[in-house]
Amino acid sequence: MTAKELPIWPFRQTILDTVFKHPITVIIGETGSGKTTQIAQMLDKAYCAREGCIGVTQPRRVAALTVARRVAEEMRCEVGQEVGYRVRFEERTSRRTRIVYLTDGTLLREMLDDPELSAYSVIVLDEAHERSLNTDVLFGVLKSLVKTRQKPLKLILTSATLDSAKFSAYFDGCPVLNIPGRQYEVQIVHSQGNHENDYLAAAVDTALDIHLHQPPGDILVFLTGQAEIDKAVKQLSEAIAELPEDSCPDLLILPLYAAMPLELQARVFAPPPDGCRRLIMATNIAETSITVDGVVYVVDPGMVKQKSYTPATGMESLHVVPISRVQATQRAGRAGRVCNGKCYRLYTAQFFEREMSETTVPEIQRTNMLTAVLYLKSLPLDIDVLAFDYLDSPGSEALEDALRQLLILDALDRDGHITELGRRMAALPLEPSLARSLLAAADHDCLPETLTAAAMLSAETIFLGNRQGELSEQGRAALAELMKEGLGDHILMLRIFQAWERNSFSSKWCKDMGLDVRGMHFAREVRKQLADLGSCKSQARGGLCLAGVDALRRALLVGFANRLARRMPRHNGYKTLNERATLAQLHPATARIAADEDGLMPEFVIYYALFATAKVFLSKVCPMDSEWVEDILPKLRNIDVERLSGGMTTKKAAKRAAVVGDLSEKQVVKNVPVANARKNDLAAVDAARQRYLARKSDKKK
Incomplete structure (x- = not known):
């Protein structure tokens, strides 16, 4: 399909006129309208890139890479020339680059070095409805920047499903453009019963039934994760193998998830052989981030794997939960791209209307705010994170938890101000605990080893499946040798990388050890890029003595003091x-x-x-x-959260100050012995503990 055939094409002048007249524009374009690939090209042809690049953010790394390749192909250039991308630990741009696709986290990190984002003339926050943590933070930061930057900056928010009134009100009454999307009808087929407890089996059965009884057209099945997809692929393959010979047409089954190697992802987008139907089993990255042409049938079990975080305990929970109605609409839209399609929902219409929430809970309200608060504190904008202009506030408990953790990691002082260590932590492309460990490593003379540990921990996957269950006897023996020190996962990861290095970074060695080859190569590249940042120019030592292991563990302790x-x-x-x-x-x-x-x-x-x-x-x-x-x-101990969060800048602290102001000097003095009593209690506990350790030591002797 050419650009002129896309639904967005007739609206190009309206889009350009609106963007030129207003600093912020919201564009709601249904699935298949062409907004992700065409808006940046429209702006580029209108010479918007003369004053700076056009940056288009994506919530996921794989989407940024995929869309950049697609747009580069449409503009008949190589990726890295007129069209490029920037993601964590990988970049392909040049001085000729006018359109940059990047993750929202990458753009947020760029603001640490360039708070004005002077390299950009237009920022497009794509898939804004997904409400990723970094995108929500960018909402507030860019809203302010549009008003204050001397050189004009245009901000565009795009989505297929968005609460237009809410977003327009948040962005000071900005205009909202609605672009029609699907060119073809999608028939919604609800099941007669809900399949919450057996949705995987129901999805496999439905996909097989479509293949055997429905006209040609590719099938897209949504599942919740890699392990579930692998299980479904196996079940479907076994079911097809049991069918009578020649009773089942050719079927190409393809998994699709974010951690998949790029060369395997590419198979999903390649056209199938003649007479062969594709069946793609994907996570929710196929809802919006990635479009697979040729899909006519969608199987939607109505479930998604969602992570939540409890600030008081620091505990993460990963549960399979029902999707929202917005997500259900997104999934159905994947079926109407090339012709009339069908979406098979494995839940009832009543469940859709009454049980599903309207929208997904924003990530900012169910995640650890540690990294986001560090970035906000590091920006030279004097941001009060408790009073920041969030579209949906994460809540004071989550923010105070993040401030408390940053104090423990020495990123903030007792008054909540960013420290020099904190700025250095934010500058590293690592989560704060790993960044702090890396900075502590220089003091403990173990920087090369800590680089390796940080890189290995940054990889999504190191081990394939069961760590030892699928290994040969020789592989299990080799792994046991690497764990002989009995010092846990971090030291094991270090030993694995060192052994891999001794084996010339062999892919075969990785497979023999049950390691994910892609994950290992990713860790190697991360380590190289971290070392090139200037923190460490030396090479990792071939071996590591016990004292060196202790040095690494002590550096990790500094970084993970909050855990x-x-x-x-x-x-x-x-x-x-x-x-x-x-x-x-x-x-x-x-x-x-x-x-x-x-x-x-x-x-x-x-x-x-x-x-x-x-x-x-x-x-x-x-x-x-x-x-x-x-x-x-x-x-x-004794962390004063009110002082840490800004004291007089918060309503709670202001109210408390007013109460304290009404107290007489005599009343305030009376409170001192209470504080001392608390300190004495802690000292008594410590003394008791020392006595216990002494008795334990005597017993061992």
Whole structure:
């Protein structure tokens, strides 16, 4: 389909006129209208790129890369020339680049170096309805920047499904353009019963039934994650194999998820052989971020895997939950791109109307705000994160939790001001705990090793499936040798990378060890880019002595001081040391950790994640020596959140100040012994603990 055949084409002049007249424009274009690929090209042809690049954000890395390639093909240029992309740890642009596709997180990071975004004349926030955390932060930051930047900046928000009145009101009454989308009708077919508990089997059965009994056209099935997709592909393949010979037409089954290697993703977009139908099993990245031409049938189980975060406990939960009606509409729209299509919803019409929420809860209201608050504090805009102009506020509890964590990581001082360490942390393309570990590594003379650990932890996947279940006996023995120190996941990851390096970065070695080749190469590239930032120019040492391992662990302790857990006195359960202590177990996939002669695990560990499924688990764990933790514990005590969050700038603190102002000097003095009593209590606890450790030491002797 050419650009002139897309629904957006007749509206190009209206779009340009509106954008030129107004600083902010909202464009609602239905699925298939061409907004993602065409708006930037329209602006480019109207010479908008003369004053700076046209930046188009995407919520996902894979979408930024895919759309950049598509637009470069339409403009008959190579990616990196007139059209390029920027994502974390990867960039293809040049001085000729006029249109840049980038993730919303990448644009937010660019503001740390250039708060005015002087390289851009237009910013397009695409797929705004997905309400990713970074996009929501950009809403507030760019809304302010449009008003204050001396050189005009145009902001455009695009989506297929958006609450136009809400967004227009938030952006000071900006105009809203509605672009018709689908050229073809989509018939919605609801099931007679809901399949919440057996949606995977129902999706497989429905897809097979479509293939056997419906006219030609590709099938798109939505599932919740990689493991589920792999299971469905296996079930469908087995079902087809059991059918009588020649009773089933040719079917090409293709998985699609974000962690898939690019060369395998490319197979999804390639046309199938003649007479062969494609069946794509995808996560929700196929709702909006990626368009697969040729889809006529959509199977929608109505479920999605959603992450939520509890600030008080620091615990993440990953649950399969019903999608929103907005998401259901997005999914159905995928069926009407090339001809009349059908969407098979594996839930009733009553469930759609009464049980599904209208919109998805924004990520900003269900995620850890640590990274976002660090970025906001690092911007030279004097931002009060509690009073920031959010479209939907994340809530004071989530923001105070982030401020508390940043204080523990030395990114903020006691008054909530960004420190020099905090600015350096924000400048690194890593989540704050890893960034802090990397900065601490220089003090502990273990920077090369910490670079490796940080890179390995940044990869989405290192191990394929069950860590040891699918390994040969030789592979299990090799893995056991790498874990012989019994120092947990971080040290195992270091040893794996070093062993891979000794084996000349062999892909075969990775497969023999049950490692994900793509994940390992990604970690290697991340490590190289981190080292090239100037923090470290030396090469990693071939081996690492015990003292070096201890140095790495101490650097990790500094970075993960906000994720410490302490073993219970008489068993191997752990209790976290955050605001609200939470009982948790080591995840079964945790690398070997050596126990003492009584079978007890180390007293203290750091963890990469605390999450709940059927049980609460600590994931990616590294043990810490008790004497090291003694230096960290004072950071976790007596944190004044009101002072940290700005004190007089918050309503709560202002109210408290008014109350304190009414107190007499005598009343205020009376409060002092209470504070001292609290300190004495802590000292008594510490003294008791030291006595316990001394008795334990004597017992061992």
